[in-house]
Structures are given as structure tokens and as C-alpha cells.
Amino acid sequence: MIDLASGTEIKRFSTHRYPEQVALSRDGRRVYVSNILPHLGSYDQPPVSELLALDATKQVVAERILIPGAIELRHIAEAPAQLGGYLLVPLVRPKNLGPLIRVSQGWVLTHGMAVVRPALHEPVGEAESKVTEVLLDDIDYYFAGNDGVAFTPDGRRVIITSAEANVVSIFDTAKLARRLQQVPAEELADRLDSALTFVVARLATGHNPTAVVVSPDGLRAYVANRLDDSLTVVDLAHLKVASTIDLGGPKCITPMRRGEQLFFSAKYCFQGQFACGTCHPNSHLDGLAWNLETPQLGRDRVANRTLRGIRDTAPYKWNGRNPDLATQCGPRIAKFLFRSEGFNTQELEALLTYINNIPLAPNRHLAPDGQYTEAQERGKAIFYRRHTNDGRVIPVQSRCETCHPAETHYTNRISTEVGSATKYDTSGLLDTPQLDRVYEDAPYLHNGEALTLEEIWTVFNNYDTHGITSDMSKEQLNDMIEFLKTL
Amino acid sequence: MKSTAKKTLLAVIVLLATTGFAWAQKPHLITRWENYTTASGMPDAKVFCVTVDGSRVWAGTEDGLVLIENGKVAKVFKPEDGLPHRAVMGIAVDKNTGDLWIATFGGVSHFSGGHFENFKNLTSGLLNDICYGIAVVDQYVWVTTTAGVSRYNTYTGEWTNWSEKNAPFHEPWSYGVAPAGDKIYFAIWGGGLLEYDVKGNYWKPYTDPDEEMEMVLFRNQGLVHIIVSNVAWNPDTKMVWASTYFGLSGYDGRNWHNYLTKDSGLASDFINAPKSRRNEVWACTDKGLSMLDYPTNTWVSYRPSQQKGQGEIEITWPNGKKEKLATPTALAHNYILNMDFQGEDIWVATAQGLSHGIREPQKEAQLYANARNHRSPGDLAPSHSQKGD
Numbered sequence: 001m002i003d004l005a006s007g008t009e010i011k012r013f014s015t016h017r018y019p020e021q022v023a024l025s026r027d028g029r030r031v032y033v034s035n036i037l038p039h040l041g042s043y044d045q046p047p048v049s050e051l052l053a054l055d056a057t058k059q060v061v062a063e064r065i066l067i068p069g070a071i072e073l074r075h076i077a078e079a080p081a082q083l084g085g086y087l088l089v090p091l092v093r094p095k096n097l098g099p100l101i102r103v104s105q106g107w108v109l110t111h112g113m114a115v116v117r118p119a120l121h122e123p124v125g126e127a128e129s130k131v132t133e134v135l136l137d138d139i140d141y142y143f144a145g146n147d148g149v150a151f152t153p154d155g156r157r158v159i160i161t162s163a164e165a166n167v168v169s170i171f172d173t174a175k176l177a178r179r180l181q182q183v184p185a186e187e188l189a190d191r192l193d194s195a196l197t198f199v200v201a202r203l204a205t206g207h208n209p210t211a212v213v214v215s216p217d218g219l220r221a222y223v224a225n226r227l228d229d230s231l232t233v234v235d236l237a238h239l240k241v242a243s244t245i246d247l248g249g250p251k252c253i254t255p256m257r258r259g260e261q262l263f264f265s266a267k268y269c270f271q272g273q274f275a276c277g278t279c280h281p282n283s284h285l286d287g288l289a290w291n292l293e294t295p296q297l298g299r300d301r302v303a304n305r306t307l308r309g310i311r312d313t314a315p316y317k318w319n320g321r322n323p324d325l326a327t328q329c330g331p332r333i334a335k336f337l338f339r340s341e342g343f344n345t346q347e348l349e350a351l352l353t354y355i356n357n358i359p360l361a362p363n364r365h366l367a368p369d370g371q372y373t374e375a376q377e378r379g380k381a382i383f384y385r386r387h388t389n390d391g392r393v394i395p396v397q398s399r400c401e402t403c404h405p406a407e408t409h410y411t412n413r414i415s416t417e418v419g420s421a422t423k424y425d426t427s428g429l430l431d432t433p434q435l436d437r438v439y440e441d442a443p444y445l446h447n448g449e450a451l452t453l454e455e456i457w458t459v460f461n462n463y464d465t466h467g468i469t470s471d472m473s474k475e476q477l478n479d480m481i482e483f484l485k486t487l
Numbered sequence: 488m489k490s491t492a493k494k495t496l497l498a499v500i501v502l503l504a505t506t507g508f509a510w511a512q513k514p515h516l517i518t519r520w521e522n523y524t525t526a527s528g529m530p531d532a533k534v535f536c537v538t539v540d541g542s543r544v545w546a547g548t549e550d551g552l553v554l555i556e557n558g559k560v561a562k563v564f565k566p567e568d569g570l571p572h573r574a575v576m577g578i579a580v581d582k583n584t585g586d587l588w589i590a591t592f593g594g595v596s597h598f599s600g601g602h603f604e605n606f607k608n609l610t611s612g613l614l615n616d617i618c619y620g621i622a623v624v625d626q627y628v629w630v631t632t633t634a635g636v637s638r639y640n641t642y643t644g645e646w647t648n649w650s651e652k653n654a655p656f657h658e659p660w661s662y663g664v665a666p667a668g669d670k671i672y673f674a675i676w677g678g679g680l681l682e683y684d685v686k687g688n689y690w691k692p693y694t695d696p697d698e699e700m701e702m703v704l705f706r707n708q709g710l711v712h713i714i715v716s717n718v719a720w721n722p723d724t725k726m727v728w729a730s731t732y733f734g735l736s737g738y739d740g741r742n743w744h745n746y747l748t749k750d751s752g753l754a755s756d757f758i759n760a761p762k763s764r765r766n767e768v769w770a771c772t773d774k775g776l777s778m779l780d781y782p783t784n785t786w787v788s789y790r791p792s793q794q795k796g797q798g799e800i801e802i803t804w805p806n807g808k809k810e811k812l813a814t815p816t817a818l819a820h821n822y823i824l825n826m827d828f829q830g831e832d833i834w835v836a837t838a839q840g841l842s843h844g845i846r847e848p849q850k851e852a853q854l855y856a857n858a859r860n861h862r863s864p865g866d867l868a869p870s871h872s873q874k875g876d
Contacts, residue, residue, distance in 0.1 A: 011583040012626070014599070014641060052600065060585025064600030128601070365643060375645065439644075451610065458609040475653065478612040478646045485644075 001059065013061060016050045017287065017442075023076035024056065026085070030118065031056050034073035034089055037287040040443055040451040043301065044097065047288060049073050051089060053118060053129070065129045067114050069093050069189060071288070072281055074147040075211065080155040083173060087116040090146030090160060092278060093133065093189065096288045099297060103339040109274040110192070111146050112136045113160065115180065132180060133189040136160065136169060138196060142273045143167055144266035148212035150221065152236060157200075159221045159234065161209040164266040164275040168209060168223055168232070170201040170239060201239040205232040207261045227261045259354025262347055270339040276329075276351075283307050283358045285441065289448035293336055299424050303448030305433075306441055309360035313409055313434045318446035320415035320431035325352050360437050365485040372486065378476075379483025388471045398468050403432045410435035410487055419465030420445050439485040453481045514780040514787050516851045517833060517844035520798060520816040521558070524840035528560035529553060534836035538578040538587075539829040545587065546834075546841050547575025552589060552598075555841070569603030571596050577621040579628070588628050590618035595630055595639070606639070612646025613637050620664040620717070622671070624685075629671060631661035636673055636681075649683075655692040656681065663717035663760065665727065672727050674718040679710050680729050680738075693729075693738070711736045711745040717825075721763035724781070728768055730758035735770050735779075737763075746770075746779070752786020752803025753777050760825045769833075771823035776835060789844070791817035800854075812854050818842045 001010045018036035025032070031054040038047035046069040055062040067073060070091040077088045093110045100108060112135035119128035136143055145164030151157070151173075158176075161168050175198035183191060206225030209232065214221045220242065221234040229249025235242040250257075262268070264277040279286050285304035292302055302318050316322040322332075329351055333342055343351055367373070372380065383400045387393055396402055404410040411434040421428030430446050444450035450460055457469040457477060464470050469477065523529050523546075531550035538545045544555040550573045552564040564570050572593025579588045587598040594607035594616045608616045615634035622629045628639040635650025650659045656678055663674035673681040679694035695713045712731035719728045729736045734756045737744040748756050755774035762769040768779040775790030784805045792799035798817030802810045819840030826835045833844040 012642065013584055014597075050602075055585070058585065060583075061600045062585075064602040066602065375647065454611055455609065473652065474608070474612065474614055475648050475650075478648060481612065482645055 011059070013052070013054060015052050017440075018282065019052075020073060021075050023078065025118075026078055026081065029056050030054065030062065032076045032087065034076055036072050036074075036281050038071045040287070043289050043443075043448055046097070047071050047094065049091065051076070051087075051114070051116065063119065063129060065116060065118070065131065067091060067116075067131055067133070070114065070133065071286055072278075073114070075149045077149040077151055077158070079151055079173070080153070083155045083177075084117065087114075087118060088149050088151075088158060088160070089114045089116060090149055091133065092144075092146075093135070094279075094286070094288060096290045097298075099291045100293065100337065103270055103273060103337070106139075106142075106192070106271065106273065109142075109144070109278055110135050110137055110190075111142060111144050111162065112189075113146060113149065115176075132185040134176070134179070134194050135189070135192055136162070136195050136199070137192055139192045141271050142266065143169060143195075143202070144269075144272060144274050144278055145208075145264065147210045148223070150212045150214045152214050152218045153216060154218060157236065159212050159214065159223075159236075161205070161212050161223055163208050163210050163226070164264050164277060165272055166205050166207060166209060166265070166267075168203050168205055168212065168221070168234060169195070169199050170203070170221075170234075170236070171195075171198045172200050173198075175200075203232075203234060203239070203241050205241075206230045206244065208264050227257065227264065255350040255353040256357060258347075258350040259352070262343065262351045263354055268338050268340055268342055279304060280307050283355075287443065289443070300426055301424060301447050303443055303446060306437075307355055308358050309409065309436050310358070310434070311356045313411055314413065315415075315431060318431050318433075319427060319429070325355055329355065361440065363437065363486060365439060365482075373482065375479050375482040376486050379479035379481065382472070382476050382480040383483050388468055389473075389476075390471065394468050398464070400467050404435055408434075410438075417465070418461075418467075419463055420447075420460055422447065422449075435484060435487045438487060453484060512783070513855055514778065514783070514785050514802070515831075515846055516787060516800060516812075516854060517789060518814055518847045518850040518854065519845040520814070520818055521843040521845065522816075522819040522840050523553075523555060523560060523843070524819060528563070529840060530563045530565065532839050534824065534838075534841045535574070535576050536578055536825045537827050537834045537836045537841060538580060539827045539834055540580040540585075540587075544827075544829065544834055544841075544843075545578045545580075546836060547578050547589070547591075549574055551575065552578070553841075564598075564603075566593075569596075569605070571603070571605040571607065572616075576619045577631075579621045579623045581623040581628075588621050588623055590621040590630055592617055594618065595621065595628070595637075597628075611639075612648070613639075614646075614648040614650065619662045620674070622664045622666050624666045624671065629664050629666070631664050631673060633660055635659045636661050636664070636683075649690070654681070654690045657692070657694065657713065662715070663719075665718040665720040667720035667725075667727060668722075672718045672720060672729075674715040674729060675713075676716065677714055679713040680715055680718060680727070680736075707743050707745050709743055710738075711743075711747070716758060717760035719761040719763045721765075721768070723765050724763070726763065728761040728763045730761040730770060732757050734758070735761060735768070737768065752779070752788060752801070752809070754788040754790065754801075759823060762826050762828070764828060769826060771826055771835070773822050775821045776818060776823045776826065789818055790821040791819075810858055812858060814854075818844070 003010050015033050016035035020034045020036050023032045033052040035050050038049045049067040049070045051065040053063040070093050072092040074090040079086045090113050115132045117130040143162035143165045147163040148161040150159050158171050179197050205223050206228035208227035209223045210226045211224045223232040229247045231245040233242045264275050266272045266275040284306045289301045289303045314324050316328045322328040403412050411432045415429045415431050417428040444456050450456045531548040533549040534546050536547040546553040552575045554562040572591035574592040577590035589596040597604040606613050614637040615632035617633035618630050620631040626642045630637045638647045658678035660676035662676050665672045669685050671683045682691040693710050695710050712733035714732045715729045717730045726737050726739045735746040746753050754777045755772035757773040758770045760771040766781045770777045775788050777788040786803035788801045798814035800812040819842045820837040822838035824836045831846045835842040
């Protein structure tokens with residue numbers, strides 16, 4: 001919270017991971033914040049996401065509204081008071097616990113919105129808002145990447161963008177209300193026959209429509225096409241595209257931009273079910289562990305991996321089997337993931353150009369001048385230590401720097417066993433992950449079982465198979481983690 | 488020089504005048520008690536701590552966290568609701584965000600917007616899961632644990648730990664924490680009082696100068712005893728108060744002021760926690776709740792009387808004379824663990840329930856009017872704690 005007069009920070013609230021959008025309620029009493037990544041939680045439970053509600057008058061946290069079974073909350077739109085002032089928040093419902101081979105049957109990732117009826121009275125310490133989830137997909141075609149959402153001023157219509165389908169959907173709020181009445185809330189989240197009862201139009205936009213606003217007279221909607229540098233103008237009276245406004249972006253599309261468009265496009269997937277960006281929001285990860293390729297339920301579950309700064313970190317995948325990105329993203333993707341023809345040669349090249357150039361985020365834990373704090377300095381010494389606290393020499397193959405050398409993004413690019421495999425893993429031989437910006441990659445380890453950096457050693461390194469850490473004091477471990485956060 | 492002397496003289500006169508007024512006044516009394524017990528919905532009789540947040544009162548019990556609102560138990564939170572452990576030892580309110588930070592015997596919990604986020608030794612940098620005291624200062628959460636002190640930076644996620652390994656801890660058992668502006672005080676069981684200088688990032692220990700477990704050889708020359716159970720800071724007088732199992736100690740930055748049952752109105756030398764504001768110093772003892780009106784050296788102690796249901800107020804006047812008054816209601820129990828202020832009222836954590844102590848000016852006047860043993864202004868305190876050095 002910032003004081004505009006002085007430009008200084010007044011206070012800071014903790015959101016969840018990747019706070020995405022902020023919205024002030026119409027009466028000015030609440031501020032809502034959506035989050036892209038879900039809470040860190042048990043691997044065998046569906047994810048839970050969070051919509052933070054702040055009390056704008058008292059300037060305190062009012063409620064953390066939990067959205068079960070969902071990830072990637074985006075824009076927040078509030079219905080006019082006469083409709084009850086509910087909120088609409090676009091979301092994704094991932095079915096990461098089941099094997100991914102079911103793409104041809106649908107249901108791997110569905111796309112919809114949360115209908116949130118906020119509890120506006122003083123909360124008694126317990127979350128009380130009511131949340132219903134409704135899907136916006138059709139039975140035979142999906143609308144991936146729901147992102148922007150806006151009501152018309154009279155509240156009769158809602159315009160919602162599907163950023164990975166390059167579509168805006170327009171629906172009738174009275175019909176939505178009827179649907180919500182007719183089908184029990186616990187069923188709605190898994191019904192693909194909802195959208196046809198209230199969607200009145202689906203219109204094509206440019207690439208990656210992320211945000212939408214409606215003019216005060218309710219006649220026009222303006223859609224921002226992020227990867228086209230253009231606006232799509234929608235005529236709301238006739239439910240058609242009126243025009244496209246070119247914002248003067250480059251006329252010639254570079255392979256880099258083409259690649260990004262492809263990355264955030266679901267049309268290469270069977271029935272448009274999802275894009276690369278659905279599981280890799282912000283070209284990063286979704287915070288989930290997936291049952292990707294095996295037909296066996298629960299075996300070889302793998303945590304998602306970041307795509308930021310991965311150019312020189314081959315081989316890829318946790319099992320280290322993919323020698324390069326072309327293999328990782330090429331025909332395999334088409335066959336296993338998308339169940340479709342996939343990308344042609346040119347498209348694949350563009351996609352690779354993009355993936356090879358996804359930058360690392362600036363480091364939040366490192367001072368601008370690169371100067372270490374005392375704890376980071378001490379932690380560095382521990383990362384590079386060659387002797388245990390009682391003076392024993394740490395064998396070369398057990399030193400952090402051997403497997404995680406600084407010169408090559410803190411990975412020696414070799415697969416090794418560090419005792420982290422469980423009975424559900426076919427092999428214990430795992431790719432040594434790069435550690436650049438590792439602080440934003442939770443959950444950790446190949447199966448995502450370590451929810452925090454600490455747990456990698458406190459819970460999953462009981463036998464000193466992953467570096468020698470059992471002699472460390474709590475202070476030393478904390479220092480080492482402070483150092484890891486600077487990488 | 489001249490002007491300094493003048494100023495000093497003036498200060499003395501002002502001081503005399505104000506103390507003169509102060510001791511002429513009788514201390515305020517709590518005249519009514521409303522108790523919350525298992526019968527009124529508390530999950531457990533034993534209440535370890537209580538923290539007031541405006542009209543809300545949070546209590547930590549042996550079996551869960553309790554929210555009291557509008558005069559009743561509004562909500563009980565247990566491990567099945569997300570609390571990391573059933574024994575809740577400390578509760579702190581982050582005034583900035585409205586969030587609660589909770590110290591339990593199973594780690595620390597951040598209760599925000601209806602959701603518990605837990606930090607344990609295995610899942611975070613927390614030093615130990617047995618946590619007693621907790622305090623929020625700006626972006627930092629301070630936790631006292633059985634193995635030392637942990638500090639969590641809510642902005643960066645950094646944990647910093649202090650114990651005998653890297654700070655002057657005689658013993659690691661850290662019980663209480665009291666933020667005091669640029670300093671933070673810690674009650675160390677068996678290790679005295681520790682002072683942390685926030686800006687300078689250094690530690691200073693205060694221990695019992697005679698190092699005698701059961702005896703106080705040098706009165707007012709230091710902490711009364713090194714078994715310090717808790718600590719409080721008075722923002723008005725800028726004094727820090729330490730409760731020990733062998734008396735009460737206050738420190739004003741220069742001098743120590745020690746109080747023992749034998750020569751004060753303190754209900755017992757076994758004290759679980761102090762609290763202090765304005766002119767008041769409260770001591771939560773195993774034999775009742777005592778309040779020292781510091782400028783007049785008048786003591787008021789509260790405990791349930793032998794007569795069922797009735798409360799007893801014992802006033803110890805500066806001249807040592809004692810006077811007993813009766814109230815129709817009483818503290819839930821005489822074993823007091825902690826307390827907090829709510830306006831003129833107080834909330835008291837006892838071994839048999841939570842007590843809401845209410846001031847009623849009319850009743851107070853009546854009680855004083857009925858009391859025969861009036862103190863005359865002439866009897867000023869020879870027994871006030873002596874100055875050190």
C-alpha cells in the first residue's frame with residue numbers, strides 16, 4: 001500500500017505466489033488480489049488457490065478466500081449491486097493427479113471462472129465467502145487461458161477473454177444465474193455443458209487477448225491483444241467485432257514473437273484443451289506435480305519445471321532423457337501432450353527461439369549492488385565447504401559445488417542418485433537441476449514433495465545422500481538457504 | 488551551568504508536585520469479573536495467554552485458540568482447523584495487517600484472513616517447535632523457543648536464530664519477548680534478561696549480580712533472579728519489567744527496582760508474567776493478580792476469596808498497612824498465567840478459565856467509602872524499593 005502524496009510505502013500485505021491482479025470493490029470497501037500459483041500443499045490433494053480480500057477502510061486483511069481445485073486466478077470483475085455484487089474470477093482447473101494420457105477424453109485442464117459471493121460483514125476470523133466454480137468450455141472445444149473479464153454497466157452481460165484460444169466470450173448474466181440455481185454447486189465445477197446455456201457469442205480476437213474493458217455507455221468492449229499490439233473493438237449491441245485498432249507494433253513478426261504466440265496458443269492441442277502456457281504460466285511453472293507420460297496412476301509423478309533461463313541447462317526433464325529442447329518440445333509434445341499434429345518445422349523453430357530466450361527474473365533477494373548480507377556470506381561458505389563441523393573431509397562427490405557448479409548455472413548437467421527417489425519412481429537417477437532463481441521454483445525435487453528449500457534437507461536428506469548436511473546447525477542451514485536465494 | 492542548575496531545581500519542584508498529587512490518589516480497582524470457562528464454551532480450562540485486538544479478545548488454551556467477541560466465545564480453532572498444535576502459548580497481533588502470529592508447542596502459525604499458514608522446525612528456519620512468546624515489530628516476527636530466539640522476516644522469508652551458539656545466552660530456554668522501541672527484551676529461563684539492540688544488532692545480558700539462586704544479597708543492584716519467566720515493556724514510563732520465580736524486577740535504564748512478597752504487596756514471589764502501562768505494573772502470580780501503582784507504591788492484589796464466588800481485593804498502602812475489600816464476583820482462579828489490557832478493563836488468563844476484569848467507577852467509590860482503614864497523606868512510603876548504586 002503506497003501513499004500517493006509522498007510516494008512512500010505505508011505497509012505491505014503478504015499475498016500468495018504470483019499476485020496477478022488488484023481490484024477495488026465498487027463501494028470502495030474492499031481490495032481484492034488474485035494469485036496465479038496455488039498454495040503449496042500435499043501432492044495427493046487438488047490444488048487450492050487464494051483470492052485475498054483486504055478491508056480498504058481498516059487497511060487490514062479481511063479474508064483469504066480459498067478457491068479449491070483451481071490455479072491461475074486472473075482478472076477480477078464485480079457485478080453491479082443490483083445483481084448482488086458477486087465477483088467473477090477466471091481460473092484453470094487442472095487434473096494433475098491422473099495420468100495425462102487422457103487428453104483424448106478431455107478433462108486434463110478445464111477453464112472457467114469462480115463466482116464468489118464475498119462475506120461483507122466483519123469476518124469472525126474464518127473465511128466465509130461462498131465460492132462456486134463454473135466452466136466456460138464446451139463439450140467438444142475448450143477455451144483456454146481465461147484472463148480478462150468485465151460486466152456491462154447494466155450488468156446484463158459479461159465479456160471474458162480466453163487468452164490462449166484467441167477468443168472473447170460474451171454471456172448473459174440472467175442465464176448464468178439460472179444455471180447456478182439449477183445445478184448444485186459441487187457438480188458445476190465438473191460440468192462441460194454449462195457454457196452453452198449462457199454464452200451468447202464467441203468472437204475471434206488477435207493473439208493473446210488478456211484484458212477487456214467496457215465503455216460507460218455499454219456499447220463497446222475493448223480487448224487488449226497482448227501479442228499483437230492491437231485492440232479488438234467489440235460491438236456489444238450486435239455481438240460482433242467492430243474493428244481492430246493497431247497500436248503500431250512491429251509490422252514484421254520476429255521468430256521470438258511468433259514463438260511466444262505459439263507458446264500461448266491452445267489451438268495445437270486436441271480440442272484446444274491447453275497451451276504450453278497453461279502449465280507454464282509466465283513461462284515459468286504452475287506449482288504442481290504431474291502424472292505426465294505413464295499410464296499408471298500415481299507413478300513417476302514429476303514436478304513442473306521452470307522454462308526461465310534454461311537454454312544452457314540440457315539435458316531436460318527430471319529423468320534427464322531429453323538431450324535438447326527440440327526433442328523436448330517437438331514431436332514428443334505433439335504425441336504425448338497435445339494429441340495432435342503439433343507444430344510444423346517453422347513453428348517449432350520459432351517456439352524454440354522463444355524458449356531459448358526466456359529471461360530469468362531479477363533476483364529479489366540480492367542487493368542491487370550484488371553485495372551479500374552477512375547471512376548470505378556465511379551461507380556461501382557453507383555451500384562451498386569442504387569439511388564438516390567436526391573436521392571430516394567432505395568427499396568431492398558430496399560437495400554442493402561438484403554437482404551444482406556456479407559456471408554452468410549450478411548444474412553439472414549429469415544425472416545422479418541423491419536418495420530422493422520414492423517407491424513410485426521407476427529410476428532414482430535424476431537430472432541435477434540448475435539453481436538459478438531456485439527460490440521461485442517451489443515445490444522442490446523431482447516429485448515436488450519438498451514444499452520449502454529447508455525440507456530438501458530436513459525431511460528428504462536423512463542419510464546425507466544429497467550433500468552432507470546432517471552435521472549442520474539450524475543457523476548454518478538457514479544461512480545456506482539465504483545463499484541459495486541469491487543464485 | 489547556571490541554567491542547568493535552574494532547570495534541575497525546577498524539575499525537582501515539578502517532580503515533588505506531581506508525586507504529591509499522585510500518592511494522594513487511590514489506585515483504581517477492578518470491581519467486577521466475568522469469567523469464561525469450559526461451561527461457557529472454552530475448549531480447555533487452562534488459559535496460557537490472552538491478547539486484546541480492539542473489541543476482539545484472543546485466548547490461547549491448552550487445547551486450542553479462542554476468539555471472544557461480544558461477550559461470548561465466538562470461535563474455537565483446533566489442529567483440525569489448521570492450527571499447528573493444540574497448546575497455544577503466545578499470540579501477537581500485527582497492527583499493520585490485522586493478522587495474528589501464534590506461538591504453539593508445535594511451531595508458529597500465521598493466521599490471516601481465516602487461514603493458518605504454519606512454520607515448523609522441519610519446514611522452515613524456525614529454531615525449535617516448542618514456542619512460548621511471540622511479537623511483531625515492523626516486518627519481523629520474533630519468537631522465543633525452548634532452544635533460543637528466532638526472527639522471521641515476512642518480506643524476504645529469512646529466518647535468523649540466536650542461541651548460546653551466537654549470543655550471550657546463559658541458557659537457551661527463551662520464554663518471553665517484549666519489543667521496546669529500539670530494543671527488544673527477552674526473558675530467559677535461568678539466563679536472566681537479554682536485551683537486543685535493533686539498530687546496532689548486538690546483545691546485552693542482564694543477570695542476577697549475586698548469582699544466588701534463592702537469595703538476594705544486593706537489593707536493587709540487578710535482576711532479582713535469573714529464572715525469568717516473562718518480560719514486559721512500559722511505553723509510558725520506558726521501564727522494562729521482568730517476572731521471575733523469586734520476585735519482580737523493574738529496570739529504568741539506570742536502576743533496578745526489585746519487589747518481594749516480604750516487603751511489598753506482591754501476592755507471591757512466583758510470577759508467571761508482568762504487564763505494565765501508565766503508572767501500573769501488574770504481576771501474574773500463582774496466588775493471585777497483583778498491581779503496583781508505581782508512583783505511590785500502593786499495591787492491589789486480586790484473588791478469589793474463600794467464600795464461594797466472592798472476590799477479594801487486598802490493598803497494601805505505602806505504609807505497609809493492608810486492607811481487604813470484597814467483591815461479589817471473583818477471578819476464575821488464583822493461578823494467573825498472563826493478562827492484557829482493553830481500555831480500562833483487563834483480561835486475565837488463569838489455570839481455570841479466562842477472566843474479564845471490569846472497572847466500575849461508581850462501585851469503586853462505594854468500596855473506598857465503605858473501607859474504614861483510610862490512608863492519610865502523611866504515610867508516604869518508606870518501603871518503596873530502594874534505588875541502586
